[in-house]
Amino acid sequence: MVNVLKIKELRYVPRWVVFFIDISIVSFSVLTTYLFLKNLHVKINFIEYFNEKIFTVIAVNILFMFLFKTYAGIIRYSTFFDFFRILWASGSALLVLLGINFISDTVLGKPLYLYPALFLLFFISIFLMFFFRMTTKQLFKRWMGAKNGLSxxxxxxxxxxxxxxxxxxxxxxxxxxxxxxxxxxxxxxxxxxxxxxxxxxxxxxxxxxxxxxxxxxxxxxxxxxxxxxxxxxxxxxxxxxxxxxxxxxxxxxxxxxxxxxxxxxxQIEDLLERTPIKIENEEVKSRHFNKSILVTGGAGSIGSEIVRQVARLGSSLIVVVDQAESPLYELKLELLERFPDQNFKFVLADISNHYRLEKLFEDYHFSTVYHAAAYKHVPLIEDNPHEAVFVNIGGTRNLALLSKQYNVSRFVMVSTDKAVNPTNVMGASKRAAELFVQSLQNSPDNTTKFITTRFGNVLGSNGSVIPHFKKQIEKGGPVTITHPDIIRYFMTIPEACELVLQAGTMGNGGEIYVFDMGKPVKILDLAKRMIKLSGYTPDVDIKIDFIGLRPGEKLYEELLTDNSTTIPTHHEKIMISRDPLMEFEEIELLSKQIMRSAIKKESLQVVKILKIIVPEFISNNSEFEILDKTPEHELYQQHS
Structure with a gap:
């Protein structure tokens, strides 16, 4: 029977059915009132017009039920709002009937209806109509509860x-x-x-x-x-x-x-999210409004968010460069849909290709360059140091020199906390890039402000630990951690990109901006929390395995070098790190030399030169530790 009536598919009772039920309730209320008076042996006025009187009462109530739409609400969601609609409808009907009574009493000498009968009818009808709704609501709730109770x-x-x-x-x-x-x-x-x-x-x-x-x-x-x-x-x-x-x-x-x-x-991201920096939107907007902007690494986690935020600022053109074809295409589809009025140019290019980049600078006259393109995965770069040289050092050099040559107003580089006292090739290559960018600030004929931002891990970025842990938990474990004491700083992607945009408006150039990252997070605690949030018990349902530090990995990251001093800015969470500098001629010479070694794929020679550029670079758990046993003056002699 249930299947025939399709009760389960019935979303709500049709309005005409509710209207009919309300009319039936009013008719029943009239009958109840009449029987009540009859049992009390109360004499009714104008008994000869009994049918006409009942019809008038029902008709007046129907009129106001229609005007106030007492039938319009969905019964299972009935509230006191529905009660007030019934109250207004029945109250208005009562007032009209009282008016009819007054006229009858004035003209004919006695009222058409007994006054107590009208008030009794009013209360009975209101109670029954509201009782019908509340009862139906409770029955529906119980039926649905019984149907889904187990789940x-x-x-x-x-x-x-x-x-x-x-x-x-x-x-x-x-x-x-x-x-x-x-x-x-x-x-x-x-x-x-x-x-x-x-x-x-x-x-x-x-x-x-x-x-x-x-x-x-x-x-x-x-x-x-x-x-x-x-x-x-x-x-x-x-x-x-x-x-x-x-x-x-x-x-x-x-x-x-x-x-x-x-x-x-x-999600674990909900617990790690922090209060974002308050951005001076007017200053940021004025730097971008009606300007041509270049974003490298634009299809990556940081680069794509920079593009999204810049797209809200009214730039005349945003050129998005990346060498990853599929992510760049997916970003293009997203941005064209979200920002149909923004002018975009999507360029598939490798930043290590100087000639490809120069054509872009010639054609589009950039006001600001956001450089987020980089290789970032520590173990992969440790195995392929020449690739870090091509992209992280060579690509940065290309972009920085072109920015100077074409009088770009501001060049903003995205760096990493792994560049501080690096223990791996990736971090050292980023520190070398920082040094090159800084060296250009005071070079002859320079008008560009070269700015670097440095921060820690971002939540949900490509290849980061949280998505990795999620996949491992979904597979039933184990969750793999390199070391029980390893700690990391975290921030959100939007927060990191707001910092980059804000840094682009600050300072005189040559600064490295660092961010107050708050308290570091122990990765073991993070993994346990994620397992529990997924409904499992750590080391019972999901095992945690310690696999040892990877090549070049260290237990904790730093934002400042040992020799740096910190200078506050007008943002309490943004500081300037005064790190040791290199003259342009020196870093330029070393950059060319390391590029030649990278082209020959001489990994040991590449890292040797990298250690000369970044003296604080001490390899950890890596094949290149052998170079740290060689005195620094010998490194220079061997390199020479």
């Missing part, structure tokens, strides 16, 4: 503020979704015996002592705008008690149905 996720909403209550209401009023409200968690000390929406409010101290929360709850629901410290505390409590953690945007942002669809498992 329902029992949720505890964190907080008792208005936003949390709105989230809880959204769960209650959407019985078809896979969540079931099971209670509230609160840090307030006055909530021990409180009940909200029919569910208990559990105090945080009570929760900490309870080791059986899994018998009552499956997950906790946290709001997006919750204070980061509070979120961290609640997540820790939930994971320690074996509960999943879900996240939802604030109810004020999304409608009721949308909130349920936006509930998702909490």
């Amino acid at each position: 329902k996720i029992r949720i505890a909403v964190v907080g008792v503020e208005d936003q949390s209550v709105s989230l809880a209401n959204a769960i209650i009023h959407n019985p078809g979704q896979p969540y079931q409200l099971a209670g509230f968690f609160s840090a307030r000390s006055d909530s021990k015996k409180a009940v909200l929406l029919g569910h208990k409010v559990y105090n945080k101290k009570e929760l900490l002592k309870n080791d059986h929360l899994k018998s009552r709850f499956d997950a906790v629901l946290i709001r997006e705008m919750m204070d980061r410290t509070q979120m961290e505390a609640w997540v820790t409590l939930a994971l320690d008690k074996g509960l999943k953690v879900l996240k939802s945007p604030d109810a004020s942002k999304i409608n009721e149905d949308g909130i349920i669809g936006s509930i998702r498992p909490l």
Whole structure:
């Protein structure tokens, strides 16, 4: 029978059916009122016009039910708003009938209806219509609950503020979704015996002592705008008690149905996200508005976000250069759809090709160059040091010299914390690139401001640790970590790119800007937290293996060299690092020499010259450690 009627596919009762039921309720209310008066032996006026009187009452009620659209609401979502519509309709009908009574009493000497009968009819009809809606709503909720009961996720909403209550209401009023409200968690000390929406409010101290929360709850629901410290505390409590953690945007942002669809498992990125820098948008915009901009490495994680942010600033042209064909094409499709009014030029090119780059500078007269192209994977570069020379050093040299030659206003290079006291070829190559860029600032006839930004790991970037861990967890493990004590700094991609754009507006050129990265994160703790957020137990469901430091890898990263001094800027989280400099003639000579060795693929000779350029470069867990045993003066002699 259920399948025949297709009840499961019926989204809501048709309006005409609700309208018909309301008419039936009014008719029943009239009959009930009449029987009540008859049993009390009350004499009715104008009994000879009984049928006409009943028809008039029903007709007046139908008129106002139609005007106030009492039938328009979806029954299973009925609220007090629907009650007020019924109240207005029945109240208006009562006023009209009272008016008819007044006229009848004035003209005929007695009222057409008994006044108590009209008020009794008013209350009975209101009660029955609202009772019908509430009963239908509860029956539907119970039916959906029984249908999905076994798969329902029992949720505890964190907080008792208005936003949390709105989230809880959204769960209650959407019985078809896979969540079931099971209670509230609160840090307030006055909530021990409180009940909200029919569910208990559990105090945080009570929760900490309870080791059986899994018998009552499956997950906790946290709001997006919750204070980061509070979120961290609640997540820790939930994971320690074996509960999943879900996240939802604030109810004020999304409608009721949308909130349920936006509930998702909490990601590790949510816990690592930080308060972004406050950017001086007017200054940044003036530097880009109606200007021609070049972004190298534009299809990468950092480069593509720089392009997205610059695209909002009204540039006349954005030239996006990358040698990765497929990512560049995908970015092109995205940007053309998101920014249809922005003029883009997508160029497939290798920055180590000077002639290809020079044509771009000739044609487009760039105002600002954002240089984000680089090889960044430490183990791969350790095995292929000549490639780091071609791209990280040679490519940077090409772009910097062309920027000077074509009077580019600002050249902004994206560097890395691995360039500080490097222990691998990748970091050393980036430090060499920094030195080259800085050396041009005071070179003859230079008008370009050369600026470098240096920061740590970015969340979700290509090849970073978090996506890698996610894939390992999805496969059932093991999660592999190089060392139990390894730590890293993290920041978000938008935050990193805001820093790059802001740095492009600051200073006189030649500066290396470093960022207050906050507290470092222990990678082992990060892995355990990710495993728990996925609903597993570390070293029980998902094993953690330590595989040893990779070639060139170090336990912790630094943002400042030992010999550097830090100068504050007007941004409390942005500082200037005063690192040792090299004269242009010296770094230019060494750059040409290392390029010749790279062309011959003389790896040992490449790294030897790299150690001369970057004296603080000490190889770690690498075949090039042999070079560190050679005194520095001998390195020079051998190189000569």
